Amino acid sequence: MKKKGFFIVTLMIILLFTLNVFADSIDSASNYFASDEDVNISKEILGDIYSVGRTIKVNDKVEGDIIVAGETIDINSKEVSGNIRTASRILNINSKNIKNITSVAQNINIDKETIANGIYVSAEKINFKGSCNGFYANGSTVIINGKIDGNLKVNCDELIIADNGEVTGEVQVYSPKEPITNSKISMSDIKYTKVDNSKNENELKALVGFSTIISLLASLILGFVIYTVSKKFFIRTNDLLIKEPLPVVLGGMASFILVPIVSLLLFITVVGLPLGILSLIIYFIIVYLSPVVMGIILGRLILKYKNPYLQLFVGILVVRLLSLLPMVGAFVWVVSAMIVQGFIVYESYQSIKYKENRI
Known part of the structure; x- marks a missing residue:
């Protein structure tokens, strides 16, 4: 890890x-x-x-x-x-x-x-000195210096069975290096599988590259669906972002910070628990979708008089590619989430105000 x-x-x-x-x-x-x-x-x-x-x-x-x-x-x-x-x-x-x-x-x-009884852990470094009936670990360095009255199964970069280490059951190790053992346990007692890290890393890079392409395609398809269903919303948002950006930004910042806090507060009340769970689910769905929605908004701002689906394609591609960058990505995601939530808050406020005026 x-x-x-x-x-x-x-x-x-x-x-x-x-x-x-x-x-x-x-x-x-x-x-x-x-x-x-x-x-x-x-x-x-x-x-x-x-x-x-x-x-x-x-x-x-x-x-x-x-x-x-x-x-x-x-x-x-x-x-x-x-x-x-x-x-x-x-x-x-x-x-x-x-x-x-x-x-x-x-x-x-x-x-x-x-x-x-059983220990199931994942960490960069694990140091075990106690007693248990089964030990299952995933990590970088795992040190066994206690008694395991059962099976030991480890996936790691390095396993060290120290002087006080004792295993009565089966020992399975998946690692690029052979385990370091004490006098009580020999390599003949261990089912050791050598792992080729370089091969795994290459496979991981290929998988990540394929996943990135699939993610971009999914974002574009999702963007087309969202835009087709909510055209009027995006027409209003573009005008609003140009004319009144401050309410959108402030409302988005407040919503981004306060909604999780309010949801957690609702968690501790029996009556409010379902509402807290629902609000948190909706919050994370909006955050997850925000780069796509922000891409549509950005595309419409950059390519004002072009085909709307070309605007959508370019905007989503730009935002999603930026969100994949190591340092910039998190910032893009947070800003997108704030702005999108700002639009939702502002639209909800205007809708309530409009209904009040009609009454």
């Missing part, structure tokens, strides 16, 4: 969730909810823990599951009776009686006091 990928995932988690949108609370089912920059849980929890934050620490017994996301997660409970599910940059676990651990991170450290 590459650092860049983990950094982007972690950054998105932090940006989306490390907002102090609701205080610590325990519901009627004894589940604990917390969101803050720094979350420190130092009391026994009888239900599940749901938490997001920059740093999250769990220091006491948990009867249920721990489902958390953040930059750094430390779970030092004496006992976790349920499952641990996490997404983070750094994860440290040192707890007993865990059902299963399912985690994605950049660095994962499972300390020697940890006892779990």
Whole structure:
């Protein structure tokens, strides 16, 4: 796994969730909810823990599951009776009686006091010192320095079975390099499959190139459908962007920032949960489609008096190609999302105002 990928995932988690949108609370089912920059849980929890934050620490017994996301997660409970599910940059676990651990991170450290049933992890570096009944990992460097009373299956760049490493079941390794083993385990005990990284990289490049072409074609087809169904909307948007750009931009910025926050707030209310889920789904659909819609708008601005379908083709192609660039792409996507949401907000406002005036 590459650092860049983990950094982007972690950054998105932090940006989306490390907002102090609701205080610590325990519901009627004894589940604990917390969101803050720094979350420190130092009391026994009888239900599940749901938490997001920059740093999250769990220091006491948990009867249920721990489902958390953040930059750094430390779970030092004496006992976790349920499952641990996490997404983070750094994860440290040192707890007993865990059902299963399912985690994605950049660095994962499972300390020697940890006892779990199954462990399913993906990280750049994984250091395992505990005990479990099955260990399944995907990463760059995987260090086994604990006891696995079952099977070990690893897909990695490098596997190190250290001095205290012990595996009673089957060992399967997929790696470009042979595993480094201790005196207890020899290569004859391991089902080793050599992986050719250069071949995989070439296949990946070919797949990415093919996927890019398919993505562009899909955007163009989608653009034709959207334009055909919503011609009047695009005629109004072009006039509006020229005459009144400020309301569109400000409305788009407000919508882009506030809608996810309001949706997350609705998540913590029983009545508002369906509406929160629906609003978040619609929000991400709009964000996903925004480069296509922005391409149509841009094409109509650049080629004012040309064929509308030529405008559409050129505009979408320009925006989508820009969105594929490493550094520029994210900026193009965000700006497109803001402007498109700005049009939707402004049109909705005008529609409501028009109906009020008629009444």
